[in-house]
Amino acid sequence: MTVGIRDVARAAGVSTATVSRALGRGPVSDALREQVEAAVRATGYRPNLSARRLRSQSAQTIGLIVADIRNPFFTAVSRAVEDAAFASGMRVILCNTDEDPAREAMYLRLMEEERVTGVIFAPTKGTADSLRDRPLGFPVVLIDRTGPPGTHDSVVLDNPAAGAALVDHLVAQGYSRIGGLFGSTSSTARERRAGYEAAIARHGLTPAIRTVAPNAEAAEAEARRWLGAEDRPEALVLSNGLILMGAVRAARAQGLAIPRDLALAGFDNEPWTDLVEPGLTVIEQPVAEIGAQAMRLLFERIESPEQPVRKVMLSGRMIARGSTQAR
Amino acid sequence: MTVGIRDVARAAGVSTATVSRALGRGPVSDALREQVEAAVRATGYRPNLSARRLRSQSAQTIGLIVADIRNPFFTAVSRAVEDAAFASGMRVILCNTDEDPAREAMYLRLMEEERVTGVIFAPTKGTADSLRDRPLGFPVVLIDRTGPPGTHDSVVLDNPAAGAALVDHLVAQGYSRIGGLFGSTSSTARERRAGYEAAIARHGLTPAIRTVAPNAEAAEAEARRWLGAEDRPEALVLSNGLILMGAVRAARAQGLAIPRDLALAGFDNEPWTDLVEPGLTVIEQPVAEIGAQAMRLLFERIESPEQPVRKVMLSGRMIARGSTQAR
DNA sequence: ACAGGTTGTGAAAACGTTTTCAGTATCGGC
DNA sequence: GCCGATACTGAAAACGTTTTCACAACCTGT
The missing domain is CATH 3.40.50.2300 (Response regulator)
Structure with missing residues (x-):
């Protein structure tokens, strides 16, 4: 039914070994190579990748x-x-x-x-x-x-540096009650958090940290709780783009104006982060x-x-x- | 080097056929099935998918x-x-x-x-x-x-219906100079455009159509040109989420207020479309x-x-x- | 007790390639 | 004009499975 290398070989009047060599790299005379290529076109041959991988072990x-x-x-x-x-x-x-x-x-x-x-x-x-x-x-x-x-x-x-940079920036902009909402599943979130903590300590501030599953829905729910609580921070560092989106949604839901009631700084320069009003401060990854x-x-x-x-x-x-x- | 089905067979004291049957579905006694499973665990056997696919032709x-x-x-x-x-x-x-x-x-x-x-x-x-x-x-x-x-x-x-629905909605909202910016590469964009044209005609309006590569960058460039021209429309229908994003960027760049200077209606209910201000009217796809x-x-x-x-x-x-x- | 299933098992063929091995021309150098 | 390379080619082995085939053992109903 399906055309295999033997069919091509027969059509070209050569052995299967020669067909294989003509298709891959192997020493084949120009004349035979052309015959093989013609036969491939004529038969509509498609190599079977499973067979190729099995035999070549690659x-x-x-x-x-x-x-x-x-x-x-x-x-x-x-x-x-x-x-x-x-x-x-x-x-x-x-x-x-x-x-x-x-x-x-x-x-x-x-x-x-x-x-x-x-x-x-x-x-x-x-x-x-x-x-x-x-x-x-x-x-x-x-x-x-x-x-x-x-x-x-x-x-x-360099996650610690990036996490610290966001804190430094927020401090420079005049914020001091700076919270951090970090993903729970990755070493990356941990490192960003470590950078956050180090910078917070360096500035003599008090850390406030929450952890959440790294998706927009979970982040929004957690941020809503947090922003509704008495100890609501003035600014939030968010450990990735999805969590950042959740935080924006939560702020909207709580009727908080950004950045007047809540400043936001996060990760990932996604296309929408400069379309929302105001634009979101982020660390862009290469x-x-x-x-x-x-x-x-x-x-x-x-x-x-x-x-x-x-x-x-x-x-x-x-x-x-x-x-x-x-x- | 790498452990194959024969190694498992040897370890379990059975034939390779039995191992194959025990792993797939085939008649094997419970006793042997257990032996095989134990041997698989002991040897750390991983079936070779290329070989399996080649032989089973599936x-x-x-x-x-x-x-x-x-x-x-x-x-x-x-x-x-x-x-x-x-x-x-x-x-x-x-x-x-x-x-x-x-x-x-x-x-x-x-x-x-x-x-x-x-x-x-x-x-x-x-x-x-x-x-x-x-x-x-x-x-x-x-x-x-x-x-x-x-x-x-x-x-x-149902693209024609969806395209028409956006036009109908815009007309109902009081817009009449309604343009359409559609992707150039897909039948889908064509159908949405056909729906747009039909609805425009039905309302006795004049169509204004431009076509563009379906990505945000090309869409923004084209929309900028259009919105800078004299025949700038009051409203725009955009044929997918990326083109919609390009249009929003173009409106911002031209300093046009949405919806006062320009109304927008597009496709794809992407997460950011309700985060921008104002939210964007879209057709959500299932x-x-x-x-x-x-x-x-x-x-x-x-x-x-x-x-x-x-x-x-x-x-x-x-x-x-x-x-x-x-x- | 016997024919006719049914169930479980192993030996060996088969899947479609690439690669090894052996062999035949051809060539350059003496 | 012979010898050792060199370049090309084909027959057959090999890759790791699944599946076919044959058969043995065990049932089941008469």
Whole structure:
């Protein structure tokens, strides 16, 4: 029924070995190569990737496991990864875990079964920690989040610095009762929180921290409670774009004017953050750079598996907008 | 090196056939099944999916080819598709074409080479038209966009009705010089435009139409030109969420107040559309339903390949917000 | 007690490629 | 004119599974 390499071989009057070589790279005379190419066109042959991968023991595929495909940060990173992969003739399998450890485990198993060449992974905290003891058949590069130092290559933002920068900015703008609402599932949120705490301490202020599942709905609910409470802060630091959106919604719901009643400073320069009124002060992440660096680390790890573990730390860029106007 | 089914068989003291049957569905005694499972755990065996697919001639994989992964409409649909696929024990390969026919062709070829079970596809107009003459080894369900009637199953919004509904709403709110800015690459934009034109004609108004690449940057540039021209419309209909965002940016850039100087009505109830001031009137698409229906059509087509082509048309829901306030 | 299932099992074939191995021309250098 | 490379080619093995085939063991109804 379906046309295979033997059909092409027969049509071209050569052996299957020659067809294989003509299609891949192998020594084939120009004459035969042309015959083969003609036969491929004539028969409409499509190589069977499963067979090719099985025999060649090389999937030419990298897995990209992200925590939330709705988060524009991850879609932006994934585009960069995909571009780099295609430039190297590799396929990408994109997986979305929804910050769910069970789905992370499932996808890691899937990657093993696919015998992928390598994986780029944004794990939840628990998985990141246990990754050290989990033997996997492929190299892993962590993005956005890391586990214990020294286990896997990684590329992350300088989160402590970024968290501190937001606090410093808010202090400079005249705010002092500065709260922080951080995601509960990632090392990244922890690091941003650590930067927040350090800066708060440095300025001699009192920290006020709440933790929440990193999605807009949970963040809105928690922020509403907080903003309705007596100890309502004057300003809020939000640890990612989804939480930032939740906070904006909560402020609206509570009838608080930004920045008069509540200043906001968060992460991820998403397209909508300068469309709302006032614009939102954010740390912009170098998303394309993160994806590209992750692919570079992965390729270099595949090239030389025994080299020491590396961690690439990139700086964010603060974009000050109306939401943190001086009071 | 890597542990295969023969190693498991040896460890369990059975044949490879028995291991295969114990892992899949096949008649195996309980005693042996347990032995096999123990051996799997002991050896850390992971089945090789390439080998499995090659032998069983079934990829258990569906391809999902979307036009723009940055468009929240497609990420939402893809989540629904993925959920349905996993519920049926299938994998999903997610591909992003960027509205580029060359990438569409590349991904279609990839799907052939992967021998996928089926494909869900949001094609550009040119590709949708030529799809009829392109023999593919798998069933295809078109989403969001269609080609010539009767060639492939599809699930789409009732776009003409939705386009007309926006015009009707604007007319009811007192606007009469209503322009339309539509995407250039999809059948969907065409249908929305047809609905716009029909409604404009029905109200005895004059149509004013511009066409643009369906991304925020191109839309903003075109809208800026238009809004700076003498024949600036009082209201604008925008054919998707990205174009809507471009229009908002253009209005801001030209210093036009919404809705006083310019009313806006668009598509896709994205999270930010009610965060901007004023909120934007949009047609909300039943994204989860679109994904679920597409999977249903695909499965039923796989089940019975010869059944007549079906087209599922879903209705959008208009959400009126401040951007179309009565004047 | 026997024919005719039914159930469980293993040996071996098969899936569609790539790669190894061996072989045949051809070539350059003596 | 011979010898060792070099370049190309085909036959067959190999990749890791699932599936077919054959068969043995056990039922079930007469």
